[in-house]
Amino acid sequence: MYIRVPALVAAAVILLAQPVLAEKKYGPGVSDTEIKVGQTIAYSGPASAYSLLGKTEAAYFKWLNETKGGINGRKITFISRDDAYSPPKAVENVRSLVESDEVALIFGVLGTPLNLAIRPYLNKKGVPQLFMAAGSPAFNDPQKYPWTMGWQPNLHDEAKFYAKSLLAQNPHPKIGILYQNDDFGKDLIAGLKDGLGPDADKMIVGAQSFSPTDPTIDSQIVVLQTAGADSLFLFSYSKQAAQAISKIWDLKWKPATFLHLGAASIGSTFKPAGLEKSVGVMTAGFIKDATDPRWASDPDMVAWKSWMKENMPGADINDLLTISGFAFAQTLEQVLRQCGDDLTRENIMKQAANLKNFRLGLLLPGSLINTSPDDYRVVTYMALQKFNGSSWDEVK
Known part of the structure; x- marks a missing residue:
């Protein structure tokens, strides 16, 4: 015993000195190489102009995969389907995305009525419903609907x-x-x-x-x-x-x-x-406009215009929807980066509710994103603006 105890202590010290590798935890739609993200949006119908959101987000995730290898070594598989701005079609699409495609989360769905229609199903199934293009205050109800979080000012x-x-x-x-x-x-x-x-x-x-x-x-x-x-x-x-x-x-x-x-x-x-x-x-x-002379030399705007030229050369950079789609996608990227190797649906939602002083360069100055388990509001800062025929003037 007098011989063995020092040997065991030494072995324990050596083991403790080794770096502890965190266990990887995956939920549906996630592997060592992939994160599946689902979306339903209006590529046709009365709100088809907003399809530019989905197109911009698809371009962002493609760029992210090609230039950065995705997020934490995992590439984003973005599955976006047309709902023609029809709530029943949105429900059908979401069920297919969750049950057949087995996506990790639903992202960036357009419209209050559509998001209200899919919310009960996603909360029952425990699937994150993140950063929709809709501003109803109903999407800030973490007690009743803990799997649903908006993005824009409510x-x-x-x-x-x-x-x-x-x-x-x-x-x-x-x-x-x-x-x-x-x-x-x-x-x-x-x-x-x-x-x-x-x-x-x-x-x-x-x-x-x-x-x-x-x-x-x-x-x-x-x-x-x-x-x-x-x-x-x-x-x-x-x-x-x-x-x-x-x-x-x-x-x-x-x-x-x-x-x-x-x-x-x-x-x-x-x-x-x-x-x-x-x-x-x-x-x-609440977000910078590419046509506004105030932002002509702004580093974040210059970088975004360069990104648009390379990744969406046919799109109109004057359309605010492209900036919004870019910002939605950046926010989701941040959440997934914070998840590290714990990519269960529970941790994805936990990280979405723990964004701290997160700054998106395309938001207006003074805007910081702070979420908590009790307050799911993402963007809260607003300034009154008036259109002058070519760009926006701030109303003092």
Whole structure:
């Protein structure tokens, strides 16, 4: 025993001195060489302009695989399918992605109604639903839906921000609202009323709804003008926003116009409507615009333009959707890097809820991403911006 004990102690010291290799933990869709990411998005139908999000994300993951070998040595297999902006089709696609393709997570789905439709299934199955292109406050409910996390400023906060901005300019506005008749539009109206305060119903002189499949919203705009509105809120996506801006111009009507940030795209909204017709439209800016002279020499913008030229040479860099898709993908990359070799669905969600002072170079200065298990909001910083016919001016 007197001989063996020192020998055993020495052996133990040697073992303790060796580096401890963390055990690899994988969930569905992950191996030593691959991480499968699933998406359903509108490549056709009334919201097809937003397909640019999916195309940009696909280009980003392809570039990531080719130039960096993927993430922590694993390449991203990105499976993105068309849902034509149909909730039933989105549910069908997601079921197939989870059960047949066995993806690790669902990423970047477009639209509030579609994300609400797929949320129950994904939470029941324990599949992360990350960084969707939708801003409903319903996607910040970690207690009830711990597998669902948004990305952009939520709709309630956005509309409340518009209300405060309007009241600072006009204490007694006559408000007209054009809104998509679903949870997306209704969330924005709720936030607007909250921001306007107890006299909200007195200030709102008209509210007109539409369906995403309606061919035109011209009659709704005429009704809101007739109601005497001097302030107009366009709670819509790009197609209807462009139609509304064009009709307002035709009517020679000049209300103070606030546009949902998801539709505030020069390429998808203002160009189809007419750049001259779009002058004066305001939105809640949260991300840099490639057309803005302020960012002409910005290192992050210069690097992004170079990336676009190499990886998406046919795309319009003036379209905000390309910047948004790039930023969505960068955020997912950060989450997966933080996961290291623990790529279970549980740890992917844990890391998404533990982003600390994460800075995306294409967000406006002053914006840092901080998430927690109790607060799933990702981007929270906003600044009021007005379109000048070619780029955005900040409204002081």
